[in-house]
Amino acid sequence: MQKTVTSPLPPRDEAYNFAYLDEATKRMVRRALLKAVAVPGYQVPFGSREMPLARGWGTGGIQVTAAVIGPDDTLKVIDQGADDTTNAVSIRRFFARVAGVATTEATADATIIQTRHRIPEAPLEAGQILVYQVPQPEPLRKLESSEAETRKMHAWGDYGPMYVRLYEDIARFGHVATTYSYPVLVNGRYVMSPSPIPKFDNPKMHMSAALQLFGAGREKRIYAIPPWTEVKSLDFEDHPFEVQKWDEPCALCDAADSYLDEVITDDLGGRMFVCSDTHYCEGRRDAGHRGRLLGTDAGRALTRNEE
């Protein structure tokens, strides 16, 4: 059995400005953010800087976080819902090094949560900021490859082709065959990509108390959903939007209301389903909820780092 190990985060590196970016760049990003908040769902071009992390690895989210973070903030970073995935660890260490801020895994304790591919299960509160890492900000890109054209489509509210695509899915498969990056209509005006979160998370964006900021570094776009904004997943009256469901609850914490990851346990088809939001799962287990495989070898393989 492994014991809990602790290691120091890197100390604050004084060679760099607080939160890495220089103040003029932060001001530029904040201006873009203000515009984005003022026009919910609209993609604001910004002078995305080259960062010491690779494009596609969260440079947009990192620049947004760097522009809004202050010394008193508490930062949580998740990838796939988990705090301990390698890139989440890498980004958390980056901010510990260049900003020296407090970090946490507790969703409720964080003032800023940077995320890739998930929204935490616990409802966010007023005053919290959720920063999304966005690989492709343009929801229409698969329908129209030209940026000049898609900007016109947004300006004109020309979203017919998107509905046609959804309709064609229904005609062929009986369902909309989009499971993540499921497009939403924000504030009744702009069709927006929610980033590659599973559509399971889309309803959490609607009327959220938290400020939601989206950064696409490589594509040089920022967009936002201010608190208490209407966010509607695109659908049809006779084919209403639905989220994924599982046949069984989380094998560790017995949650029936969370997004589950499938974990392959052997090469004979054995599998278990566990919460993708690791902090949510731990909180439930601490509160006494016990899943089917908690305490078994398979369960221990996933929880050993906590023991």
Next chain:
Amino acid sequence: MYVAVKGGEAAILATHDLVAEMRRGDPAIPELTTGQIREQMSLAVSRVMNEGSLADTDLAALALKQAQGDAIEAAFLMRAYRTTLPRLGSTVPLDTGAMAIRRRVSATYKDLPGGQVLGPTYDYTHRLFDFSLNGATGEQPATTLADTPLDTRMPRVPDILGAEGLMEPETPPEGDPRPFDLTRDPVEFPADRDVRLQALARGDEGFLLGLAYSVQRGFGGNHPFAGEIRLGEVPVELVPEELGFAVDIGDLTITECQMVNQFKGSKHVAPQFTRGYGLAFGHAERKAMSMSIVDRALKGRELGETAAYPAQQDEFVLYHSDNVEAAGFVEHLKLPHYVDFQGELELIRRLRRELDERIAREAAEAGVLAAVTQ
């Protein structure tokens, strides 16, 4: 500040050590110095300076050493560093006509003012291994100086054609505004030429080479002639605001290529030659030539040509030629995607189940029908 170490964090720390070990290789072999890289791997240094958008041979050599010779990783290091550097000012435009020439060739004229200067080139070497390079020879290669120095002023070929009115004129836009800086501001499309040239200058050599080749082979309407390629040193001058006159701040080694292209003219433009322009830090002929061919292809819109091929489409070329961005996005596929994949798994299982159910249902109905008709 302490947080619990989980699998990811311990692994990341360990991998940094492994990289350092792998980079060093066999400790019995002497370690490379950055000076050796700068002097003896100078073409690699040029490439890293170009794609890293930073003219500093020492840093480029360090980047190559740190990146184990991976040009794209080295360019990435250069860019992540340059993004933190303050901008002190803009230099006066380089006068490549005043270049201290080391090499200058033209394919359009047999001879021209200033002459053809072959200079250092691999063009006429036979690609046969020189096994004597296997060990350190310790010998200083012998070169001989020419009897007469080169002309101090060598006119550029497009200027010669321009004097006759055969070359499209290129004049700075009204007021000669400061060029766009794509590292500071987001690019908008259609992109103007200053933006395009800047993007091409930092674009991946391999990608631009492929695009230029596609233009030549038929995926593009132009037949280029290498009007001129020149390599040498040019002085860089800056006008400090408080002085008001130009100060020489050093020399830069650059490669310049001007491609001459046919143009049959259009309703409004007389037949003339058009130019494609390529400029690169250091000795980088393949890069400068590729850049100039793609630059010309991208000028199609201004000349009224249809953008039928990839090399003529600015969105395609500019979005995809940046190898640091491209590598980042392609390689981000290594990051976990299991949340999205779970969504796809659930969907494909459901679709397959529904198909099986429908086939079974239809088979059952067909069976009933067959029984009835019998």
